[in-house]
Amino acid sequence: MPNMESQNIYYKDYLNLSGILGSQHPISFEPGNIPAHDEMLFIIIHQAFELWFKQILFELDYICGIFGKEKINDNSEDMNLALHRLKRVEKILGLLNQQVTILDTMTPMDFLEFRNLLTPASGFQSVQFRLLEARLGLEMDKRHHADYYKRTNQGGFNQNDYQAINEVEHAPTLIKLINNWLERMPFFEMDHWQSYKKETENTLHPFWNDYRNIYQQGLTERETGKIKDFDFTFFEIIPKDMAEEQLSVLRSTLSPAAMRAALFIMLYRDFPVFQNSFQILDTLVDIDNQLAGWRHAHYRMVRRMIGMRVGTGNTSGSGYLEGAVSKHYVFRDIAGLSTYLIERKKLPKLPEELIMKLSFFAS
Numbered sequence: 001m002p003n004m005e006s007q008n009i010y011y012k013d014y015l016n017l018s019g020i021l022g023s024q025h026p027i028s029f030e031p032g033n034i035p036a037h038d039e040m041l042f043i044i045i046h047q048a049f050e051l052w053f054k055q056i057l058f059e060l061d062y063i064c065g066i067f068g069k070e071k072i073n074d075n076s077e078d079m080n081l082a083l084h085r086l087k088r089v090e091k092i093l094g095l096l097n098q099q100v101t102i103l104d105t106m107t108p109m110d111f112l113e114f115r116n117l118l119t120p121a122s123g124f125q126s127v128q129f130r131l132l133e134a135r136l137g138l139e140m141d142k143r144h145h146a147d148y149y150k151r152t153n154q155g156g157f158n159q160n161d162y163q164a165i166n167e168v169e170h171a172p173t174l175i176k177l178i179n180n181w182l183e184r185m186p187f188f189e190m191d192h193w194q195s196y197k198k199e200t201e202n203t204l205h206p207f208w209n210d211y212r213n214i215y216q217q218g219l220t221e222r223e224t225g226k227i228k229d230f231d232f233t234f235f236e237i238i239p240k241d242m243a244e245e246q247l248s249v250l251r252s253t254l255s256p257a258a259m260r261a262a263l264f265i266m267l268y269r270d271f272p273v274f275q276n277s278f279q280i281l282d283t284l285v286d287i288d289n290q291l292a293g294w295r296h297a298h299y300r301m302v303r304r305m306i307g308m309r310v311g312t313g314n315t316s317g318s319g320y321l322e323g324a325v326s327k328h329y330v331f332r333d334i335a336g337l338s339t340y341l342i343e344r345k346k347l348p349k350l351p352e353e354l355i356m357k358l359s360f361f362a363s
């Protein structure tokens, strides 16, 4: 029998269009002001962004739920869904990059007609955008001009919003969950390496002894120092002559064990069992790139729109945004793994028992 109730659902009610379409109130249209035609575009574009931020947060909640599980089977439905939804996040961000360009149809003079009416509100106060960054794993203290975020005065967040952002930062973030997932990968348990034909004697795991050696041999004269970076990144070996400043540049957000697992996945991604894991790492890097693309498109648009004037949110304006473009990456260390790749033909041959196991891994 058809469900009679569902037949009565009406398009505009289901979508609550009276709420959404009744939410555009340009201040310049209020009595006493001179109506600025482009303020409507300005409101709608922000609202459209906020709707998409909501969808991204919804997907991230789901994805973090999966990576938060104690056991994840890398060949499971869970993993496929996590990947699928990460790709959706990446697509939405790609759309938002395009969307910024609509503002190119508003000239700086058009914007000036209503800009003063907005002060001190600003996209800087977009709580959903901050939650999105925090959920991915961007930490307050690693931000460009961290001081801007901590104030709750004019142009900053109100107390409730500031607290909500802080709470998300302290909950397990996607980067931390990814770190734990990578750390749990059991590739290097010695049981799986009994028949491995090692080429090098050294103190590390037999695979890494060989890999380190091949990597070192492949470095050019100008790159010889990279072996120290390798030792520090993957084995926390601190070179005697390396200054703290240099170390802090190298220090990764992922643990050495997680970095080893991520590199191993990248190296042996042609094994079908690594496909999902590889795609997940790759999509995280894509998400960072799309966000960076958005930051850059927004920065360029702001530069054109207000030049070197300070932002309505009380930051230095385009100067601040430019700093954020270069600093606000979450998955930079995963992208940086390319530094440590070797040619495919030189890859150590994996032992049979590991290859067998790779088909059944469920960590």
Ligand code: HEM
Pocket (backbone or CB within 6 Å): 045, 046, 049, 050, 103, 111, 122, 123, 124, 125, 126, 129, 295, 298, 302, 305, 306, 310, 311, 312, 313, 314, 315, 316, 317, 318, 320, 321, 324
């Ligand atoms: C005329 C158009 C726009 C101008 C002139 C503009 C200007 C600015 C400026 C100057 C800032 C730095 C903070 C401040 O001091 O205010 C900022 C931040 C921000 N704006 Fe816009 N914006 C525009 C459109 C948009 C749109 C359509 C969005 C979409 C949601 C947006 C979202 C943001 C976000 C999320 C930030 C914080 C960025 C970060 O901290 O990395 N803005 N904007």
